[in-house]
Amino acid sequence: MKTFAILAASTAALLSLSACGDEAGGGGAGGARSEIRAVGSSTVYPFATAVxxxxVQANPGMKSPIIESTGTGGGMKLFCSGVGAQHPDIANASRRMKKAEFDQCVANGVKDIIEIQIGVDGLAFAESKDGPGYKLTPKIVYDALAANPYGKGPNKAQTWKDVDPSLPAIAISVFGPPSTSGTRDSLAELILEKGCQSDPAMKALKEKNEDEYKATCTRVREDGKYVDSGENDNLIVQKLGANPNAIGIFGYSFLEENLDSLKDIPLNGVQATYETVSKGEYPGARPLYIYVKKAHLTAIAGLQNFLNAFAANWGPDGALAKRGMVAAPDDVRAANAETVKSLTLLDGSVLK
Incomplete structure (x- = not known):
């Protein structure tokens, strides 16, 4: 009798999801789906797979969720493409959803979105254990990586010493995330823009011409000094092992997992540690999110339980901390636990 009830509930859920597909104009073309599907951030990926x-352990008989590492930007495009079985239930993100992405979601029928901050991460700068021992600031990083520093022409710096006399005369070589990655967005917002704004003229430019400001302050040089290393952060770790003078940029959890072969590069004299990231003292600290379609919660079996599993394991002593995620402050965790429980909808007007 219990088995029949479970089958009946699953059938109803799948029929509901097909209806969601019709509402989104997709006609349910993707067919019914009996497992949770999440796409997005490579930084959030290991935490989502842990959840x-x-x-699966807590819900015997349920299929394992499908977690895809597409990058935050790529994940948002998939997430916002519509409602229904052919579209993901969750977008994992290493930065907050943009207003333009929210508007695209709404345009495609994804109107009820739940935003949940699952933790905190640090945008880590790392080098090989055999590296020279760099010490960086947002200004140094900007001066080294900007395509057009302060709008004064193409970047001609070849070595770190060209950028700052305190640094070694070693060729600039940085392995980092691609433009589709939330980590790249965080690099732009938390580091490059901060460095760019060391010039008062750039702050004035932002008020005068936002597009020109963004291009000047966040566009990365394309002459080989910065190497786009795809969505596989482990590949950057491997490249640092083969290139002791190079620098890698990725989520803090990947640094913590590889401290046997890598060492942290301080920013403004602050090292990336669990404590400095958690307290927001580290310049590269950033929140991590998941976004959920409310329409799918009644259509995909187990989706609410999946969210509950996140909330149950995101504390300082939880399973996610053991995987390298930094727990958010107590008040942030409490607020987001309430969001998981009440399914509070995201107000798009608060986005940028």
Missing amino acids: AELF
């Missing part, structure tokens, strides 16, 4: 494992 997926816990979810």
